[in-house]
Amino acid sequence: MIELLIVVAIIGLLAAIALPAFGHGRSMALDVQCRANLRALGAACLGYGMDHRGMYPPLAWWQERPPRYFWGTNEKSPDFSRGLLRPYLDAEAGDLDGLYECPEQPWGSYRPQGAAGAPTTTYGYNGYYLSPAATPGWASSIKHRPWRSQHTIKEAAKVFMLADTLMVWGGQTPTNNCLLDPPWTFSRGKWRENPNTTLCFRHMGHANVCFADGHVESVEPTVLLDEEHAVGYVGDSNAPHYVPDWEKW
Numbered sequence: 001m002i003e004l005l006i007v008v009a010i011i012g013l014l015a016a017i018a019l020p021a022f023g024h025g026r027s028m029a030l031d032v033q034c035r036a037n038l039r040a041l042g043a044a045c046l047g048y049g050m051d052h053r054g055m056y057p058p059l060a061w062w063q064e065r066p067p068r069y070f071w072g073t074n075e076k077s078p079d080f081s082r083g084l085l086r087p088y089l090d091a092e093a094g095d096l097d098g099l100y101e102c103p104e105q106p107w108g109s110y111r112p113q114g115a116a117g118a119p120t121t122t123y124g125y126n127g128y129y130l131s132p133a134a135t136p137g138w139a140s141s142i143k144h145r146p147w148r149s150q151h152t153i154k155e156a157a158k159v160f161m162l163a164d165t166l167m168v169w170g171g172q173t174p175t176n177n178c179l180l181d182p183p184w185t186f187s188r189g190k191w192r193e194n195p196n197t198t199l200c201f202r203h204m205g206h207a208n209v210c211f212a213d214g215h216v217e218s219v220e221p222t223v224l225l226d227e228e229h230a231v232g233y234v235g236d237s238n239a240p241h242y243v244p245d246w247e248k249w
Helices: 002-051 096-100
Strands: 123-125 160-164 184-187 190-193 207-211 216-219 223-226 231-233
Touching: 002 096, 002 123, 002 160, 002 207, 002 216
Parallel strands: none
Antiparallel strands: 123 160, 160 207, 184 190, 207 216, 223 231
């Protein structure tokens, strides 16, 4: 009996040692998959530019009904086949719809935005800088700003294009958000601090980002506005990652 108890104790000890390692390994695998998703989406954005004079894609195009987003349309059910990036994604890649979802933010951990009530995307696009007139929620105040091309960004390797995002409304279950909002927003001729930034550091304390030149890397937060859901931003202003030329607006 004593020997049996000893064996059980050893097994329990080994399990206690192995479980954290298993959890860490799983998180690393999800991190790798997220980076692969962003890399594919970033390549699609650059592919879009090749057909449109180097211009970055719109975050949304509401001249059509229903409006088309970079990932698809969001009416009674999501239609990923009409996404603005869909023609530029590898048709042999398998489940292309899954490219728009970070595996570390599973369905059920957030509320969906829009009419569908179903998963759409948990990645946000920096339309605030790249396609101001085609960015819902902000277009009315920033549509005068130029639509960016791959030829008009001096340091594309520093500018965020797509990233892990989550929207937190005080005390409520967070929602997904396809906008990568900057730390400061422009309204009525002034910049104001944004209390609802959307960059989410859900991968063991860092966020995955695809930059405007197409490369992907992880970044750590400078400020966490919501520690529970790991939402915040990088840097101490909009430059150089969100809106590099914000001081000239």
